[in-house]
Amino acid sequence: MDEKNIFVIGLDEANVPILESGPGAHRYRFHRLLTIEDLQGGEVSVADLIAKAEGVLDAFEGSIDAIVGYWDFPVSTLVPILSERYGTRSTSLESVVKCEHKYWSRLEQQKVIDEHPRFGRVDLEARDPRPPEGVRYPMWLKPALAYSSELAFSVKDEADFRAAVAEIREGIGRVGKPFEAILERLDLPPEMEGVGGQVCLAEEALSGVQVAVEGYVHHGEVTVYGVLDSIDYPDSPCFLRHQYPSTLPEPVIRRLHDVSRRVMRQIGMDGATFSIEYFYDPATDEINLLEINPRHSQSHAELFAYVDGVSNHHCMLSLALGEDPALPYRSGPYTMAAKWYYRWFADGVVHDTPVEEEIERIEREIPGVRIEVVPEKGQRLSQMAQQDSYSFELAHVFTGGDSEQDLRAKYDRCVAALSLIFDATAPDDATTPDGQEETETGTETETDAVTDTVTDAVTEMETQGG
Known part of the structure; x- marks a missing residue:
């Protein structure tokens, strides 16, 4: 069988092993097209990015079988632009922009649904x-x-x-x-x-339980393949974790499927994946759509692999190659899985981070775990790219387990083992003050607080019918 050349816009190291372990990967050859720094650093020039990508593609001597991406703008819009130029499969640029432009997206949503703020x-x-x-x-x-x-x-x-x-x-x-x-x-x-x-x-503002719905559109038919819960830190809009599969009642999940299908038909997407974020309020039984992403979430890739046996990257690749995008169901090694966001809510300078060998040791000792440390040694947290307005990400911890308690226990062990060390400073400080007390994250107090956070969030959801 001929090898397929797949160009991944913004291919990052964390996703390489997931892509290369999927079904059919032995016949895929993945190529990085533009770096994360090209795409997200400083001022973005779409014209320059297109020119740079075309330079790489024009110089390539083999076949260009697919051009894909799993990041937001500008990647989401570069995929249809370059796909049209090189004759590969993609949804239309207009359908992508109808999702990405939050105001235009709301105008389209209100034509077919009432479930929006x-x-x-x-x-x-x-x-x-x-x-x-x-x-x-x-x-x-x-x-x-x-x-x-x-x-x-x-x-x-x-x-x-x-x-x-x-x-x-x-x-x-x-x-x-x-x-x-x-x-x-x-x-x-x-x-x-x-x-x-x-x-x-x-x-x-919306209230309730945050939920993500993932799916794809193939030959005009909308398929939802997964629903995930998103749990915030208490009194904060920042994600603590994504958990798959959702614990919401089946009737609510069916309604989420229905709203998603109606919206994506209106958007006009085809031959592509999507991820829609919702709020469900158990007190009022109301569903409200937060936003539509015109791509699947790479943050969830490991979770689908843990539970269903294949990551959601499979849908993206199959659609781009004109193949069956269907995922297996509950064929993975674990009953449930989570991606945890280990965050810090003040600025600081990182003094010590684990080396690759230490992370690999932790992953070997705790089955069903993968760890990504976000900051580099010596980096000021406030200078990291792609952070929200309220916190800084220290690490992403993926866990697979047979219960929520299992997921929490593995996460706590990882946080304690990482032992990230930094000086805590005020967010607007230019330098670390002399004599500033050094902070080591992952202490017993820290992990107990994280466990209490998760327990409170899960208990609240269960009490309200989740």
């Missing part, structure tokens, strides 16, 4: 910007496009609103300006004329 645009050019009419506090302010939760702010009153507007005004251009270059490639509907890419969206 009140929303509206905030005029950043006004001398005294105000919340949109009908959108009430508490609310979220966010750019129409941003990396992860960058520049997304929880707003409880007018003072919060003004502070968030000031920060969004200052930073919105980094991604908003290059996004406008993408919008220029499309024939926009009347409701999007003059909107542009540097738009601020206000949405009423």
Whole structure:
């Protein structure tokens, strides 16, 4: 059988072993197309990225069988642009932008579903910007496009609103300006004329249990292949973990499937994966759509492999190659799995991180575990890229187990074994103060607090019917 050359935009080291262990991988040859630094560092130039990618592809002497990616903008938009240029399979650029542009996405959603919050645009050019009419506090302010939760702010009153507007005004251009270059490639509907890419969206805050729905569209048919729970740290909008499969009642999961199918048909996606984030409120039995991602989540890849036996990368690759994207069901070695976000909620300078051999030792000693340390030795946490507005990621810990207690126990053991050491400082400090007390994470107190956090979140969900 002929070897297939698959170009992965922003291929990172963490995903290489997952891609190479999937079904049929013996006949795939993966090629990195642009680096993470190319795609996410500093000011983004879409034209420069396209030119650089075309230079690599034009110089390649073999067949170009697929061009894929599993990151947000600009990767999500580069996939259809380059696929059209080189004759590979992809959904349309318009369908991707309808998902990525949060305001346009809301306009499309409200045509077919009621399960979304009140929303509206905030005029950043006004001398005294105000919340949109009908959108009430508490609310979220966010750019129409941003990396992860960058520049997304929880707003409880007018003072919060003004502070968030000031920060969004200052930073919105980094991604908003290059996004406008993408919008220029499309024939926009009347409701999007003059909107542009540097738009601020206000949405009423949602409450309940956060859930992610993953699926794909193949020959026009929408298939949902997984529903996952997302649990936050207490009193924080930051993820503590994603857990698969969801513990929500089956009737709620069926409703999530139905809403997802209706929305993705309206978006017009085909031949691609998607991941939709929702809130489900057990007290009111309400479902609300938070956002649509026009790609599957690479954060969940290990979880599907642990539980179903094959990662969700399989769907992306199969669709790009014109093959059957169906995943196996519950054929993995574990009953459930989780991705944990080990975070720190203050700034600091990392003094010590485990070397690769130490991480491999921990993974050998604790079955069903994979660890990714995020900061580098000597790095200031506030200088890390792709962090949300409220915390810093120290490590990602993937665990597979037979119960939630098993997942928590493995995570706690990993945190304690990592022993990340850094100086804790205020977020706006330029240097570490002399005599600052050194902090070692992973102590008994720390891991007990994390365990209590998870237990509280799970107990609350179970009490409310989750």
